[in-house]
Amino acid sequence: MSRWYKWFESNERLFWGLHTLGWLGLAIIYYIGSFLNDPRPIFLFIVLLNSLAGWVLTVPLRYVFQHSRQYSLVKMALTILAATYAVSLLWAVARNFHYWEIYKHGFRPEELIYYFHGTINAFVIIGCWAVLYFGIKNYQMLQKEKQNALTATTMAHQAHLKMLRYQLNPHFLFNTLNAISTLVLMKENKTAEKMVSRLSDFLRYSLDNDPIKKVPLGEEIKALRLYLEIEKVRFDDRLNVQWDVSEKCEQALVPSLLLQPIIENAIKHAISKMTGGGAIEISAKIFGHDLLLDVADNGPGAKIKNGQLKRENGVGLVNIRERLHSLYNRNFAFTIEHNQPQGVRVRIRIPYEVKERNDAE
Structure with a gap:
């Protein structure tokens, strides 16, 4: 138990671990929910490919969010929304590409608008990713502040005793x-x-x-x-x-x-x-x-x-x-x-x- 605790003490390891588990979990949930419609291995491959695309596209969001903390509150909120929507748009295109080019074997609609189908759904999922990211980050910062306050109190207490x-x-x-x-x-x-x-x-x-x-x-x-x-x-x-x-x-x-x-x-x-x-x-x-x-x-x-x-x-x-x-x-x-x-x-x-x-x- 202590080994796992030490492993997650690193912010880098914690991010990559939760990031990977989150997208893998989404793939499993999506596949189980649609298994009765198409149990073929090709569908599982598409689901995993979509999650991999989401895994790759959301990585830059982490660094955009970190950089946005330097901005004012309004500018930071606009940056987060814009970045989240841009990644959602790209992920929706990637999912539709996988669907039409791989799952449908190239049978695609003539209108390009179909490649942007499901953007709102993608925005909700990527938005949840962003909320979880900031929630965990803020929780870590709060715990660190509590730890710093506790350390300062302990040091003051020890100094008083000495x-x-x-x-x-x-x-x-x-x-x-x-x-x-x-x-x-x-x-x-x-x-x-x-x-x-x-x-x-x-x-x-x-x-x-x-x-x-x-x-x-x-x-x-x-x-x-x-x-x-x-x-x-x-x-x-x-x-x-x-x-x-x-x-x-x-x-x-x-x-x-x-x-x-x-x-x-x-x-x-x-x-x-x-x-x-x-x-x-x-x-x-x-x-x-x-x-x-x-x-x-x-x-x-x-x-x-x-x-x-x-x-x-x-x-x-x-x-x-x-x-x-x-x-x-x-x-x-x-x-x-x-x-x-x-x-x-x-x-x-x-x-x-x-x-x-x-x-x-």
Whole structure:
């Protein structure tokens, strides 16, 4: 099936294929309709000869019609009508010639007007050919315009996703480099060196993954562990991370670096505010056809209104909501609520998707 589809993708092949099938089909219909009147092979020969003449005479119409698109609407219509009538006239003469000279073995009428008999009938058939030609051509142009519009929309959508995804990098880099700078000023060079090494590994993962494509949650968790190792250099034992992710969830596809801004937000507004440190819980569960992701902290909490944090200049969480909307339209949930007994909990629901086998091949 795909081979035939590819064969017809070429306009040239499509034209010659449909052009030949159309005239062959007309010959078959005409012969079947007149078979009872004359079943002799000579009649079949005449029918095929007439179709061949129509096949040959209508080929130039294609190029006349293509050239006429450059004209104004009125001039184009007049050109199409004139060319169609001229070809109809020639085809009528050819059919009558075949009839009198071959079928009737030279027994012809004395008046030449008989050679133009059936011109109206020929004009109707050639007119149908012209209508089909323009119908198919306009349909192709419409499909091409739709495809171009879809391509443009897709490219704009991908560009938007890339912008949202890469917007996280300078935001994260600023915080990390600021921490490294602080360590250097405090002459904690070994700690700073360790942070630079972890940062290098994390950025390599970030740059190696296409922002448009989704990644397995297992790979995302590896990247999160790299990020948390960077933060653990800063907070040491003050940062406690608890994981609750089943093996089946690790196969689920998620947008790359989806949870990192949430964890960064929890560290900045919860862990860093607590003298004795705090904990972050990260969990992933499958419920029906959905993947449920939770990130919770036990920090001092925050003001939440209508499922949104009431903080100014926040980039990460707003960014996540826009990315989810771009990827899943309305088939997602992103809520922020108070954790119990204290802290903030972020919940995400997205469709449960796994990588198909042929995607990996």
